[in-house]
Amino acid sequence: MRAMNLSYTSNEQVEVYRFSWPVSVGLPLLLVGLQAFLPVRLHFFRVFDFGLLLTIFFAVSRRSQVSGLLTGAVIGLLQDCLTHTPFGVFGIAKTLVGYGASSIGIRIDVENPGSRFLLAFFFYGIHQAVFVAIERELMGQSIHLNLGHEAGAAVANSLMAVFLFAALNRLKIRD
Amino acid sequence: MNLFSRHKNTVILAAVLLAQFLALAVQVKRQTAEGPVRVIRLIAVTTLAPFERMMIYTGEGVRGIWTNYIYLRGVRSENDRLKDDAERMKLDRLREQEDARQARRLQALLQFKERWIDATVAAQVVGTSGTESSRLIYLDKGTADGIKPDMPVITPDGVVGKVLAVFGDHSSQVLMINDPTSGVGATLVTSRLQGIVKGTPTGEVQLNYIMGDENVLPGESLVTSGGDRVFPKGLPIATVTKVSMGRNLFLDIRLKPAVDLNRLEEVLVITSQKAREPDTAGLGPIRASDILAQHLPGVPQAPTTGPVQSPAGAAPASTAVAQPSHASTVPVQSVAQKPASPKTAPTADVAKPGTAEAGKPKVAAAPKPKAERVAPQ
Known part of the structure; x- marks a missing residue:
C-alpha cells in the first residue's frame, strides 16, 4: 500500500486547474438545487452539504485564494437564497472555507482520497463553527452544537467528498 | 501600494467578508427591550456609545459638583413632596392593575370567537432549504391558489407549519414547526397547560414556558391553542416524549410531532378560517x-x-x-x-x-x- 504523501517536495510541481464556464456556473446550481430537492424523497441527504464540498473542490483545484473565496461567497449566498435566514450566513462561512481550502491546496497534496477525506472533515468543522458563531454573536440565536450529530455529519460529508471529488476530476482542465 | 500587492489575497478576503458582514448586519434585527433594532445600528451605537458616555459623564460630573454640593437649597422639602407622590402613584397603580384584569376578562367573555377551518388547498412538497439549520419546505402552490403568508399548513395527522412567503403563482415557502424560529401556541390535552412549541437547532420539537412545578407526563398529547392567531384551535401538534427540569425554572419538554416532518409529500394549506361565536344561549346574562x-x-x-x-x-x-x-x-x-x-x-x-x-x-x-x-x- 502506497504511503500517503501529504506535502509537496521542492521537486514536485503544484498543478493548477481551471474549469469551463458551464461547469463553473452550472455545477453549483445543479448541486445546490439537488440538495434542496433530494431530501424531499431521500431524507438522509439533508446531512450533506454539497455547497461546501463544491467550494472545497473548486478551491483546491484552482489553488487561488481569491478565486476560492469568491467561489465560496457565491455558493454560500446561493444557499442563503433557499433559507429564511438573512443573506450572508452561509456566504461568510463558505468564503472562509474557500480561502482556507485554496491556501491549503497550495501547500499540500489534495489529490489522494485520504487527504481529501481529512480536508473535507476539517473544513466541515470550520464551516459549522463559523456558522454557529454568526448565528450566536451576530443574529442572537441560542444555538448549541450537537457534537455527536456534527461528527457523524462530518464523516458522511468527508466520505461523500472522496467519491464526489473523484467524479468531478473529469471536469478539470489543466492550466 | 506595495503593501497592498503583498497582501492582496488577504485584503480581498477581508473586503468580501466585510461586505457580507455589513449586508448581514443591515438585514438582521436584534430584539432589545425597546423592540427590534438592526444589528448595523446596534454595532454603530455600541461603538460610539463609549465616547458619548465619556462626554456625558464629564458634563454630568461638572454639573453634579454644582447641583449636589453647591446648590442644595430646597432639597428636603422637594424630597417630602416626591415621597407623597410615590405613595399616591402606588395606590393608583394597584387600582389600575385590578381594572386591567377585569377588562381583560370582560373582553374575553364578550368578544371570544373560535376559528374553524373553512377551506383548504392541497399542495405538493417540491423542495427543502437543503440545509439542516433552516427547516423549510417549498410547495407547488402560490398566489394563483390563494396562498398567502401566515396561512397554517397541516396534514390529516396534524400541524406542519405556516406559510412564510409566497413566490409567484405556483411557489410558496413553509416554515415547519421544528425550525428554531417557529412558534405555535399549544395546549396540553390532559392538564390544559399552555405553552409554545418551538423547534431546536437539531430539528427536534420542544414545548417551552411550562413552569418547573407543573406535572407533565410523557405520552400526553398537545393540540393548538388558537392563541397564536395563526392555527385554529384543537389541531394535533405532538406527543410528549421526555420531561426534565430545564433552565430558568421551566421544564424541558421534548415532543414527537404528530406529523413525520421528514417525509412530507403532500400537505393542506388552510386558506380560509371562519370565526364562530361560542354558544352562550344557556348562559344567561353575564354581569x-x-x-x-x-x-x-x-x-x-x-x-x-x-x-x-x-x-x-x-x-x-x-x-x-x-x-x-x-x-x-x-x-x-x-x-x-x-x-x-x-x-x-x-x-x-x-x-x-x-x-x-x-x-x-x-x-x-x-x-x-x-x-x-x-x-x-
Whole structure:
C-alpha cells in the first residue's frame, strides 16, 4: 500500500486547474438545487452539504485564494437564497472555507482520497463553527452544537467528498 | 501600494467578508427591550456609545459638583413632596392593575370567537432549504391558489407549519414547526397547560414556558391553542416524549410531532378560517359583578345531600357563573363548549357528595394562573 504523501517536495510541481464556464456556473446550481430537492424523497441527504464540498473542490483545484473565496461567497449566498435566514450566513462561512481550502491546496497534496477525506472533515468543522458563531454573536440565536450529530455529519460529508471529488476530476482542465 | 500587492489575497478576503458582514448586519434585527433594532445600528451605537458616555459623564460630573454640593437649597422639602407622590402613584397603580384584569376578562367573555377551518388547498412538497439549520419546505402552490403568508399548513395527522412567503403563482415557502424560529401556541390535552412549541437547532420539537412545578407526563398529547392567531384551535401538534427540569425554572419538554416532518409529500394549506361565536344561549346574562367575583375568595360550599347532578355538559352553565368560587379556574365558555372534558367541568366535581373534592374551596385548590391560561385569546 502506497504511503500517503501529504506535502509537496521542492521537486514536485503544484498543478493548477481551471474549469469551463458551464461547469463553473452550472455545477453549483445543479448541486445546490439537488440538495434542496433530494431530501424531499431521500431524507438522509439533508446531512450533506454539497455547497461546501463544491467550494472545497473548486478551491483546491484552482489553488487561488481569491478565486476560492469568491467561489465560496457565491455558493454560500446561493444557499442563503433557499433559507429564511438573512443573506450572508452561509456566504461568510463558505468564503472562509474557500480561502482556507485554496491556501491549503497550495501547500499540500489534495489529490489522494485520504487527504481529501481529512480536508473535507476539517473544513466541515470550520464551516459549522463559523456558522454557529454568526448565528450566536451576530443574529442572537441560542444555538448549541450537537457534537455527536456534527461528527457523524462530518464523516458522511468527508466520505461523500472522496467519491464526489473523484467524479468531478473529469471536469478539470489543466492550466 | 506595495503593501497592498503583498497582501492582496488577504485584503480581498477581508473586503468580501466585510461586505457580507455589513449586508448581514443591515438585514438582521436584534430584539432589545425597546423592540427590534438592526444589528448595523446596534454595532454603530455600541461603538460610539463609549465616547458619548465619556462626554456625558464629564458634563454630568461638572454639573453634579454644582447641583449636589453647591446648590442644595430646597432639597428636603422637594424630597417630602416626591415621597407623597410615590405613595399616591402606588395606590393608583394597584387600582389600575385590578381594572386591567377585569377588562381583560370582560373582553374575553364578550368578544371570544373560535376559528374553524373553512377551506383548504392541497399542495405538493417540491423542495427543502437543503440545509439542516433552516427547516423549510417549498410547495407547488402560490398566489394563483390563494396562498398567502401566515396561512397554517397541516396534514390529516396534524400541524406542519405556516406559510412564510409566497413566490409567484405556483411557489410558496413553509416554515415547519421544528425550525428554531417557529412558534405555535399549544395546549396540553390532559392538564390544559399552555405553552409554545418551538423547534431546536437539531430539528427536534420542544414545548417551552411550562413552569418547573407543573406535572407533565410523557405520552400526553398537545393540540393548538388558537392563541397564536395563526392555527385554529384543537389541531394535533405532538406527543410528549421526555420531561426534565430545564433552565430558568421551566421544564424541558421534548415532543414527537404528530406529523413525520421528514417525509412530507403532500400537505393542506388552510386558506380560509371562519370565526364562530361560542354558544352562550344557556348562559344567561353575564354581569361584570360575576366576573369581578371570580377574583374574590369564595366560601366553601357544604356538601349537597340531594341527588347527584347530571354530567358537566348537561349542567346549566349559569350555575358556574352564579357560583364564582367554583368557577374561578374555568371561564364560562369552556364549560359550554367542552362538556366531555373533566378539567373543564367544575360543576361535576362540586356536585359529587362524599368525595374528597366536595366542599373544598376551589380557589385554593387550583393555582390562579390556570384561570389565565384557559382564558381565550
